[in-house]
Amino acid sequence: MKHEYPENFSRFYDTIYKKMRDGTDSEYFHDLIRETEGKILETGVGTGRHFIRALKDGADIYGIDISRSMLNVLYKKLDKKEHHRISLQSMVDFSFDFRFNLVLAPFRVFMHLIEKEEQIMALNNVYKHLVPGGRFIFDAFVPDTGILHQGIDQQTDFDDEYEPGKRLKRIVTSMPDLVNQVLNILFRLEWEEDEGIKAEEWGVPMRFFFRYELEHLIERSDFEDYSIIGDYKGSPLHKDSKEFIIICKKLSS
Ligand SMILES: C[S@@+](CC[C@H](N)C(=O)[O-])C[C@H]1O[C@@H](n2cnc3c(N)ncnc32)[C@H](O)[C@@H]1O
Structure with a gap:
């Protein structure tokens, strides 16, 4: 897929x-x-x-x-x-x-x-x-055995300006599925536009x-x-x- x-x-x-x-x-x-x-x-x-x-x-x-x-x-x-x-x-x-x-x-x-x-x-x-x-x-x-055991719960791994005066933040959640050897990762982006704050989420599996x-x-x-x-x-x-x-x-x- x-x-x-x-x-x-x-x-x-x-x-x-x-x-x-x-x-x-x-x-x-x-x-x-x-x-x-x-x-x-x-x-x-x-x-x-x-x-x-x-x-x-x-x-x-x-x-x-x-x-x-x-x-x-x-x-x-x-x-x-x-x-x-x-x-x-x-x-x-x-x-x-x-x-x-x-x-x-x-x-x-x-x-x-x-x-x-x-x-x-x-x-x-x-x-x-x-x-x-x-x-x-x-x-x-x-x-990482810690992540395989507990996952990652809404960790901000990026928080900076993407252009002068406009912030971008990425928040990561990772849910391990040991039987299928997959980390189900949910990325959330939050960023500033002229009209205000926008947000979008994307889920993607990664095979380990x-x-x-x-x-x-x-x-x-x-x-x-x-x-x-x-x-x-x-x-x-x-x-x-x-x-x-x-x-x-x-x-x-
Ligand atoms: C983390 S990015 C790496 C991009 C680039 N190689 C780099 O080092 O910055 C992973 C890339 O793999 C692509 N990708 C995922 N599955 C693929 C496939 N089956 N064939 C080719 N590209 C694929 C994604 O669309 C994405 O652009």
């Missing part, structure tokens, strides 16, 4: 994640992009948080996403001659008539795939679109993974080789890791 970002959540995405996320993962993904020769695909490209900088650096990068409203934000940042690089497609069944040296799914894109069938389809579809020796790199958070489920999943897929690291600096997994960064490799021949 697809869970598209609603318009106002796309509208405020950059404001929120520039502050909450850029410093965490940007350099890791940009180093990968810089060291890659050939074509790159970002699945779940969103508003282009990584894509725009990659393109400016000269990368031959393409982007797909299932959320029309996220892509609309991205189109506005792009020169018309680059629009062909972006398309409304899912990582589960996207199609290109060329292959990529590197495919990325940065910042929880894979966690939007709830069912194991669509996860395997996505992995195999990415595999099919890689050149021999190509890599697919995606991330997932290591489940433990290490050995990820390993079994990839071993069921067409990928012949993989490794998992524990942070965006390249550290090996250890008992306090907060991230799974999964590097899937297609053999050279």
Whole structure:
């Protein structure tokens, strides 16, 4: 099932994640992009948080996403001659008539795939679109046992101006469903407009993974080789890791 970002959540995405996320993962993904020769695909490209900088650096990068409203934000940042690089497609069944040296799914894109069938389809579809020796790199958070046990109850995780004199607030509630391995997340945005205060809510499930489920999943897929690291600096997994960064490799021949 697809869970598209609603318009106002796309509208405020950059404001929120520039502050909450850029410093965490940007350099890791940009180093990968810089060291890659050939074509790159970002699945779940969103508003282009990584894509725009990659393109400016000269990368031959393409982007797909299932959320029309996220892509609309991205189109506005792009020169018309680059629009062909972006398309409304899912990582589960996207199609290109060329292959990529590197495919990325940065910042929880894979966690939007709830069912194991669509996860395997996505992995195999990415595999099919890689050149021999190509890599697919995606991330997932290591489940926090406190959140799995108690959830999060209306926590304000962003409260700042989105433009001079206008406040934006985001309140997060997270309800764990252990049997289905899903965190049901409810985001509430409250923001000031000239006419007064507006509010909107959006509920989205996120599939969480433990290490050995990820390993079994990839071993069921067409990928012949993989490794998992524990942070965006390249550290090996250890008992306090907060991230799974999964590097899937297609053999050279
Ligand atoms: C948290 S955002 C990450 C955006 C961007 N990669 C970044 O790092 O800022 C997750 C994105 O994944 C997209 N997405 C969710 N399911 C998807 C799917 N099946 N195929 C492609 N994109 C998907 C969402 O629409 C959203 O734009």
